[in-house]
Amino acid sequence: MSGLNQGKMQLSGRGVVCVRGGREVFSGLDFEAVSGEAVAVVGRNGSGKTSLLRLIAGLLIPAGGTIALDGGDAELTLPEQCHYLGHRDALKPALSVAENLSFWADFLGGERCDAAKSLAIVGLDHATHLPAAFLSAGQRRRLSLARLLTVRRPVWLLDEPTNALDVAGQDMFGGLMREHLARGGMIIAATHAPLGIDSRELRIGGSV
Amino acid sequence: MTALSALIRRDVRIALRVGGGALIGVLFFLTVVVLMPFAVGPDLALLSRLGPAILWLGALLASLLTLDRLFMADHEDGSLDLITMSRTPLELACAAKALAHWLAAGLPLIVATPVLGLLLNLDMVATGAVALTLLAGTPALTFTGMIGAALAVTLHRGGLLMAVLVLPLSIPVLIFGVAASQAVIVGPMSFGAPFSILCALSLVSLVVGPFAAAASLRHGLD
Numbered sequence: 001m002s003g004l005n006q007g008k009m010q011l012s013g014r015g016v017v018c019v020r021g022g023r024e025v026f027s028g029l030d031f032e033a034v035s036g037e038a039v040a041v042v043g044r045n046g047s048g049k050t051s052l053l054r055l056i057a058g059l060l061i062p063a064g065g066t067i068a069l070d071g072g073d074a075e076l077t078l079p080e081q082c083h084y085l086g087h088r089d090a091l092k093p094a095l096s097v098a099e100n101l102s103f104w105a106d107f108l109g110g111e112r113c114d115a116a117k118s119l120a121i122v123g124l125d126h127a128t129h130l131p132a133a134f135l136s137a138g139q140r141r142r143l144s145l146a147r148l149l150t151v152r153r154p155v156w157l158l159d160e161p162t163n164a165l166d167v168a169g170q171d172m173f174g175g176l177m178r179e180h181l182a183r184g185g186m187i188i189a190a191t192h193a194p195l196g197i198d199s200r201e202l203r204i205g206g207s208v
Numbered sequence: 209m210t211a212l213s214a215l216i217r218r219d220v221r222i223a224l225r226v227g228g229g230a231l232i233g234v235l236f237f238l239t240v241v242v243l244m245p246f247a248v249g250p251d252l253a254l255l256s257r258l259g260p261a262i263l264w265l266g267a268l269l270a271s272l273l274t275l276d277r278l279f280m281a282d283h284e285d286g287s288l289d290l291i292t293m294s295r296t297p298l299e300l301a302c303a304a305k306a307l308a309h310w311l312a313a314g315l316p317l318i319v320a321t322p323v324l325g326l327l328l329n330l331d332m333v334a335t336g337a338v339a340l341t342l343l344a345g346t347p348a349l350t351f352t353g354m355i356g357a358a359l360a361v362t363l364h365r366g367g368l369l370m371a372v373l374v375l376p377l378s379i380p381v382l383i384f385g386v387a388a389s390q391a392v393i394v395g396p397m398s399f400g401a402p403f404s405i406l407c408a409l410s411l412v413s414l415v416v417g418p419f420a421a422a423a424s425l426r427h428g429l430d
Contacts, residue, residue: 059289059429079293088286094225095218106214108294 009035009071009154011056011078011186017064018051025051026204027064035071035154038177038187038199047205049190050086053157056188057084072154083153085161089140090147093133097124097143100132104147111152118149122172137164145173148180156180158189162196170196211296212304219308229274230312236273237317240266241324252329259328260338260389264382266324267317267342271349272378274313276370278305278357279425288361288425298425303418306354314346330393337392337399341406345385348410351417352377358421362428381409 010032017027025048033039041049054060056067058079069078091100101115119125122142127135135143141164148156156177162170174196177187181197189195223230244262248255282288291301318339325335356374363369388402 057289057293059292061429076295080295082293084289084293086286086289088284088289090286090290092218092222092285092287094222094227099218099221103214103218104290107211107218107296108290109211110295 009069009184009186011067011069011155011188013056013065013067015065016052016055016062016067018048018055018060019063020051020060024063029065029204031202033186033188033200035184035186036181038181038189038195038197039202040195040199041188041190041202041204042192043203043205049204050159052204053084053086053159053188053190056155057082057157059084069155078155081153082155082157083148083151084157084159085144085148086159087163089144091132091135091140091143093131096129096131097135098128100143101146101150105150108147108151108153112150113152115146115150118146119143121149121176122146123169138166138169141165142169145176149176154185156185156187156189158187158191160191161189162191162193211294212300215291215296215301215304216308216311219305220312223308223312228312229277229309230316233270233274233313234316234320237266237270237320238324240269242327245327256329256331256334257394259325259330259334260341260393261386262328263321263324263338263342264345264386264389267346268349268378268382270317271314271346272353272371272374275309275350275353275357275374276360278309278354279361279421280357283361292425292429298422299418302354302358302421302425303414306350306417306421309354310347310350314350317346318342334389334393338389341385341388341403344403344410345381345406348381348406348413349378351410351413352381354417355420355424358424358428362424377413381406384409 013029013031016029018025041052043049051060055062056078067078069081072081097119101119105112105115119128122145124139124142124146132143162173165173177197181187222228241262245255248258279288282291292298321339321342322335325338330338353374356370359373360370384402384406388399388406391397391399391402
């Protein structure tokens with residue numbers, strides 16, 4: 001399990017404008033994050049937390065402003081260096097736990113580590129051959145977390161990551177995030193609940 | 209390369225499992241073709257004249273039936289987001305998905321053709337000709353249908369719309385597929401000319417389809 005080979009990285013957004021369905025969600029947003037840092041995006045419902053993550057992930061096109069990553073792999077675009085953990089789990093109910101994970105590991109490519117070990121870390125090693133259709137919401141979330149561990153990406157974009165996780169699961173996830181930051185990774189998380197690790201707050205859409 | 213083969217293996221596996229789309233297409237094809245002799249009546253000469261058209265229509269409808277789910281399922285469970293973000297160009301990922309769909313849903317139709325040819329009073333040569341034209345023509349149906357499937361994701365609730373969008377694109381394939389098969393059975397035209405055009409249609413759709421589908425998916429980012 002080697003570390004991330006990049007040096008100091010900096011993710012920055014300047015004057016980012018987000019328009020969805022003809023409505024301006026937010027405008028003139030500046031943000032910054034450096035390696036080893038976690039940023040918690042907070043704001044009321046509909047203030048654009050998920051939209052911000054999807055803008056960084058390249059899944060939405062900003063209506064204005066720029067988002068750039070300095071110091072990462074120059075060969076790759078920003079989305080290619082990101083993990084996106086959204087509301088939807090990207091799991092196929094017909095495939096088993098192991099098949100789901102090994103597909104994403106093969107498809108996403110890049111530096112990776114042992115899938116079986118990741119499953120053990122998230123506590124799913126007893127259910128390897130179970131079809132994903134039979135997993136509970138918490139177990140589905142754990143399987144998604146195993147994807148973040150199996151395939152290495154320096155930037156983690158997490159949308160309500162602790163949803164559906166039990167207390168033990170949240171502790172486990174806190175440990176994983178600390179480990180990722182210690183390795184020089186970066187976390188941008190949209191959240192209502194406390195993240196469970198030291199983080200800088202980025203408030204969008206004014207005060208609650 | 210591993211990324212694309214992983215995507216093809218996954219899609220084929222899902223299609224072949226219980227509840228996957230592969231079986232639905234073949235069963236539909238079977239139903240259409242088996243019912244036709246009963247509808248047409250006991251005129252064997254008429255049946256063998258209509259045979260290639262019936263087989264082609266069945267195959268066309270069967271492939272349209274399962275195509276609208278091509279991107280929709282991945283869109284609904286969030287897989288499409290990760291595929292869009294990945295290091296694999298979206299065009300290649302689209303091509304891999306279409307190839308997987310053809311392997312799981314198109315190829316079984318061609319395998320079933322010789323059996324169904326018996327029901328339509330087609331002799332060995334005629335059945336072979338129909339199977340060959342299906343082999344050359346169904347990739348065109350899949351790859352043009354993929355454009356409609358991508359648009360259906362972008363426009364939401366586009367299942368019905370897809371059939372309308374894809375229809376004009378599949379008509380030339382149908383015309384030349386049936387023409388080539390008829391040439392073998394009744395003549396007088398040569399088999400080569402319509403068959404070459406059919407192959408050309410397939411090759412064009414192989415190139416245009418993935419780019420058009422990827423462009424449509426990118427445009428519809430939401």
